[in-house]
Amino acid sequence: MSPQPETARRHSSRRTKAAHLSCPACHGAITGGASRCPSCQFTGADTMGMFPGNPPPLLPILDVANVWNVADVKLIENACASFRKRFPQFHWRFAAVDQPPTVPLNLLGFWLLNTATLVPPETQHDRAWTVLLILNRSNGNAAVIPGYAAEPWITDLGWRDILRSMREPWRMGDSGKAVVAFLSAAQKTLEREWKNIRPTKS
């Protein structure tokens, strides 16, 4: 049977930690309920001023930079489908942009994930469980932005390791395989987290 993170939630003492989310701007801790980061004063609304206008619809694969061809898209879709068999709560979005290196990629992603209109049949609940991987073609940087329901499951450090797994194929120009490597590393990390929080039988 597939693990159900939402069910696990109730059993877990990790949930107390889950209330401590991290700031998308400085990665400092934000305790539950605070709307402003205590370290850098970031608030989600700041991104509205940084990225004026309306974001494009957040399609499952939003390839503004033309990095994925038809075969890559197929690979990514298959990897997502297999991931969802194991962890059906999680939804994935992959965006490739071509932005100047000075654009803060994590904040651009945060803005996209939080302000882009839902793409039917996507629901608000699905969006909360969505993890966005955003890539900047101009400098090869990548950032991961998890929705608030998905965020407690993998730490910032965990995501950094997961991103590392896609570095090699991305560098080789294998942009499809890079995403597959990313998803496979994310699944391994979640399997481990799931085992850690599962109530032990005594």
Ligand SMILES: [Zn+2]
């Ligand atoms: Zn901050």
